[in-house]
Amino acid sequence: MTQQGNGRGPRRAARPGDAITAMATACALALALSLAACKPRAPARIAVPSAPAGAEGTQYRIDSDASQLRFYLHADGALARVGHSHVISARAIDGKVWLQSPPERSACELRLPVAAFVVDDPQERAAAGGGFAEPLTAADRDGTRAHMLGGRQLDAARFPAITLRCLRLAKAPGGETIDVEVMLRDHATRLSVPLHWDLHDDTLRASGELTFRQSELGLEPYSLLLGALRVADPVLARFELVARRVETRPGG
Numbered sequence: 001m002t003q004q005g006n007g008r009g010p011r012r013a014a015r016p017g018d019a020i021t022a023m024a025t026a027c028a029l030a031l032a033l034s035l036a037a038c039k040p041r042a043p044a045r046i047a048v049p050s051a052p053a054g055a056e057g058t059q060y061r062i063d064s065d066a067s068q069l070r071f072y073l074h075a076d077g078a079l080a081r082v083g084h085s086h087v088i089s090a091r092a093i094d095g096k097v098w099l100q101s102p103p104e105r106s107a108c109e110l111r112l113p114v115a116a117f118v119v120d121d122p123q124e125r126a127a128a129g130g131g132f133a134e135p136l137t138a139a140d141r142d143g144t145r146a147h148m149l150g151g152r153q154l155d156a157a158r159f160p161a162i163t164l165r166c167l168r169l170a171k172a173p174g175g176e177t178i179d180v181e182v183m184l185r186d187h188a189t190r191l192s193v194p195l196h197w198d199l200h201d202d203t204l205r206a207s208g209e210l211t212f213r214q215s216e217l218g219l220e221p222y223s224l225l226l227g228a229l230r231v232a233d234p235v236l237a238r239f240e241l242v243a244r245r246v247e248t249r250p251g252g
Contacts, residue, residue, distance in 0.1 A: 057100035060204045060243035062110065067093045067243075069112065072128065072236040085132045086144060087124045092116035095164075097204060097243050108166035114154045119145040153219060159185045169195075187218030202245035209238040 069090040095110030118124070120141045125132045149156040167179040167190065175196050182189045197206040213233045214221050221231040 057098040057106060059246040060097040060099060061246050062093050062095040062097075063242045063244050064091065064093050067091075067239075067241045069093065069237065069239040069241075070124065072132070072238075074131070074232050085125075085128075085130075085134070086120055087128055087132055088148070089118040089121055089124055090116070091118060093241070095243075096246075097166075099199070099204065104169050106166065106169060108164075110164040112162040112164070113160060114149060114156045114162060115160065117145070117148070119148065155185055182217060184217045184219070189217050191216070204243040204245075206241045206243075207239060209236065211236050 071088040071090075073086045073088070075085065090112045092113050093110060094113070095108065097108040098106060100106045120136050122135065125134070125136070148154055151157070154162075163183040165181045165183075167181055169176060169178045172194065175194060178193050178195045180191050180193050182191055191210065191212055193208055193210050195206055195208045197204065199205075211234050214231070214235060215233055221233050
C-alpha cells in the first residue's frame with residue numbers, strides 16, 4: 001500500500017499578483033493564505049442511518065469517540081516545494097453495522113459530517129512525520145478548511161455528509177476486502193477497501209488503508225497558476241473504526 005511519510009501537500013486560493021519568480025509566488029501565496037482564514041460554524045448533528053433494505057443480524061453502532069478516518073494529501077506541480085502537505089481527520093463518524101453469519105452477508109452504513117472534519121491538527125501532523133510535520137499557522141488551517149467546505153469542493157452547505165455503504169465483503173490474499181459505495185455530493189463511486197477486523201465480546205474493530213483518486217469521487221483537485229501548484233490527485237486514507245453491540249429488546 002502507499003505509505004504516508006514525506007509527501008508534501010498544497011494549499012488553497014492565493015492571489016498570485018505579478019510574481020515572476022518562485023520566491024515571489026511563495027510570498028503571494030503566504031499573504032493570501034493569511035487573509036483567507038475564516039471561523040468555521042459548529043457542525044450540525046447528522047442522524048444515524050436506519051438499516052439498509054433487507055439488513056439483518058446483530059447490530060453494532062459506531063463509537064465516534066474511538067473511531068477516526070484520516071486523509072493525507074500532498075502537493076504536486078512545478079511549484080510543489082512552496083506548498084504544504086495536509087492531514088484531514090474525520091472524527092464525528094456516525095453509523096451502524098449489521099453483522100451476520102457468514103460475515104459476507106453483513107451490511108453497514110456510515111455518515112461523515114463534513115463540517116466536523118479537522119484540518120491539519122498539529123498533533124496529527126506531528127504524528128504523520130516527514131513533510132507533514134511542518135507547522136502551519138491557524139490562519140493557514142482555517143483557510144484550507146474554508147476552501148475544502150466551499151462550493152467548488154465538498155459544498156458542505158448543500159451536501160452536509162459523505163455516506164458510505166457496504167456492498168460486499170470478500171476474502172483476499174492477506175486479509176479481506178469490502179466493496180464500499182461512497183456518495184460524495186451527488187456522485188456515487190464504488191471502491192474496494194482492504195480490511196482487517198475482529199470481534200471481541202461486544203466490540204467490533206476494523207482498520208485498513210487505501211489510496212484513491214479525488215477524480216474518482218467526482219472532485220477536481222485544486223490547482224492554481226495554470227497547474228504549477230496543485231493538490232495531487234491521489235489521496236491516502238487510513239481508518240480505525242470501533243463499534244459497540246446494540247442491545248435490542250425482545251421483539252424490537
